[in-house]
Amino acid sequence: MTVELTEALVHLRTSIHQILPLAAQEWDDFADIWQVFEAKRKVILTAEGDTEKYVYFVLEGVQRAYAVGNDGREATLVFTYPYSFSGVADSFLLQQPSRYFFETLTPSVFLRATFRQLDETMLKHHAVERMIRLALSHTLAGVLARQIELQSFSAEQRFRALMQRSPHILHLVPHKYLASYLGMDATNFSKFLGNIRL
Numbered sequence: 001m002t003v004e005l006t007e008a009l010v011h012l013r014t015s016i017h018q019i020l021p022l023a024a025q026e027w028d029d030f031a032d033i034w035q036v037f038e039a040k041r042k043v044i045l046t047a048e049g050d051t052e053k054y055v056y057f058v059l060e061g062v063q064r065a066y067a068v069g070n071d072g073r074e075a076t077l078v079f080t081y082p083y084s085f086s087g088v089a090d091s092f093l094l095q096q097p098s099r100y101f102f103e104t105l106t107p108s109v110f111l112r113a114t115f116r117q118l119d120e121t122m123l124k125h126h127a128v129e130r131m132i133r134l135a136l137s138h139t140l141a142g143v144l145a146r147q148i149e150l151q152s153f154s155a156e157q158r159f160r161a162l163m164q165r166s167p168h169i170l171h172l173v174p175h176k177y178l179a180s181y182l183g184m185d186a187t188n189f190s191k192f193l194g195n196i197r198l
Contacts (some may be wrong), residue, residue, distance in 0.1 A: 005035070
């Protein structure tokens with residue numbers, strides 16, 4: 001599962017370019033902060049109460065962030081997979097304790113950079129800071145759209161919206177986590193899966 005840094009940075013650059021193309025020196029300095037990191041399946045990379053040390057860029061595998069309620073039930077907040085940024089964003093950016101867990105669901109390969117490395121690069125290059133702000137703006141838009149779904153949609157509408165947006169996720173993520181993500185129990189999820197034509 002070993003990934004070469006040079007190959008990994010090609011994927012990162014392609015993703016960055018879609019957000020905001022960087023000039024040669026900006027890209028070189030940004031590229032220099034990343035290291036390849038591998039983790040096995042079901043590894044908690046960040047626990048509730050820990051301060052997120054890294055921003056991740058996913059090269060292989062599937063991960064999830066989840067919260068644990070007072071009753072011990074897990075609520076899946078988000079899934080990440082290639083080629084997206086990952087980690088506990090609010091804990092990382094604010095350097096405060098995480099309220100969530102971040103774990104690998106499958107063996108995973110990432111590029112990762114520390115808060116200090118990213119912060120110094122953003123201070124040095126306005127374009128890098130702008131690119132991060134644009135990426136966060138897209139993320140926030142997605143979070144708000146999901147909030148509307150959770151508060152306004154029926155369980156069936158939430159299921160249909162997920163299948164329309166990300167049909168491939170059925171093959172990537174165990175169904176119990178998808179049910180948790182949609183705020184329903186696994187039995188209802190299975191019913192929708194059996195009864196709704198996708």
